[in-house]
Amino acid sequence: MDLGTFETLLVEQDGDALVVTVNRPSAMNALAGQVIADLETLTLAVESQVGSDGRWPVKGIIVTGAGDKAFVAGADIVEMQSMSPDEGEAYSRRMQGVTERLEALPLPVIAAVNGFALGGGCELAMACDWIYASDNARFGQPEVSLGLVPGFGGSVRMARRVGAAMARELIFTGRMVKADEALRIGLVNRVYADPAALLEGAKATVAELATKSPVAVAACKALMSEVAPLPVPEGLDREAQAFRRAFETEDKVEGVRAFVAKEKPAFPGR
Numbered sequence: 001m002d003l004g005t006f007e008t009l010l011v012e013q014d015g016d017a018l019v020v021t022v023n024r025p026s027a028m029n030a031l032a033g034q035v036i037a038d039l040e041t042l043t044l045a046v047e048s049q050v051g052s053d054g055r056w057p058v059k060g061i062i063v064t065g066a067g068d069k070a071f072v073a074g075a076d077i078v079e080m081q082s083m084s085p086d087e088g089e090a091y092s093r094r095m096q097g098v099t100e101r102l103e104a105l106p107l108p109v110i111a112a113v114n115g116f117a118l119g120g121g122c123e124l125a126m127a128c129d130w131i132y133a134s135d136n137a138r139f140g141q142p143e144v145s146l147g148l149v150p151g152f153g154g155s156v157r158m159a160r161r162v163g164a165a166m167a168r169e170l171i172f173t174g175r176m177v178k179a180d181e182a183l184r185i186g187l188v189n190r191v192y193a194d195p196a197a198l199l200e201g202a203k204a205t206v207a208e209l210a211t212k213s214p215v216a217v218a219a220c221k222a223l224m225s226e227v228a229p230l231p232v233p234e235g236l237d238r239e240a241q242a243f244r245r246a247f248e249t250e251d252k253v254e255g256v257r258a259f260v261a262k263e264k265p266a267f268p269g270r
């Protein structure tokens, strides 16, 4: 999957996984303007290559950070020093757009948090479908320590992950959360011993996802985003509509056929 080259990202296909590494280790992989621009370009390029059917070159995306100290330590504070309020809002909205595109991609996106995920880094991770972490990972929204508020979606997404009361405590205090607490409060799905094991674990999950119907996985992602804010009755109605659409796919025919024939399905991806 050729997505071009980027100044601040390493992008490589590893089997069924597209691995995206934020690559500014000297600055704890902080989100400078160039990183935001590269992430914007990357998400647009992925969108253009994952067409309407499920025959995509990869079956999952892994987002991680270079080195073993930081995933992403937030927006670049040095660059923020000279920013005007208008520029701040513009970059906030620009990176929010990146997070929305990640959520809209028809592919599972896994955050492999290999160290500090603070501020915009924690927000980037929460825009992914789920988070795996290494034991050295630390999460937090320390914007209040800078006289700021979260600006890349943390005020919206944190509560949906850990509940309103815990989200308020973490955002109001700005305190750091270790990997084991992040697992306990539901921010993280799995914790691995170290960054190497974390990346291998994330790749193993993508390999597992690759054995499923890509059309069905994409439909589940879209459906769960669609029904999340809805009242139960309306959500159930959308689910029934999605179930009907699944019945119209070739993947459904193949999946059911293979089960009855006691074979592994070879999903056509449409």
Ligand SMILES: CCCCCCCCCCCCC[C@H](O)CC(=O)SCCNC(=O)CCNC(=O)[C@H](O)C(C)(C)COP(=O)(O)OP(=O)(O)OC[C@H]1O[C@@H](n2cnc3c(N)ncnc32)[C@H](O)[C@@H]1OP(=O)(O)O
Pocket (backbone or CB within 6 Å): 026, 027, 028, 030, 031, 032, 033, 034, 073, 074, 075, 076, 077, 078, 079, 080, 083, 088, 089, 091, 092, 116, 118, 119, 120, 121, 123, 142, 143, 146, 148, 149, 150, 151, 152, 154
């Ligand atoms: C012109 C275009 C500009 C666009 C860019 C900005 C985008 C606009 C922003 C709008 C919306 C922002 C929304 C977001 O919610 C807000 C934030 O993310 S605010 C930032 C939140 N993050 C933090 O507060 C963490 C700051 N870092 C730390 O607390 C510590 O560095 C650490 C992560 C706990 C690690 O501590 P140490 O192990 O002691 O390491 P150092 O502190 O010495 O760090 C090493 C090295 O990295 C530099 N660095 C670390 N974090 C950042 C950072 N966030 N920005 C810039 N640089 C960072 C640190 O300065 C050191 O550099 P050195 O001194 O070695 O040159």
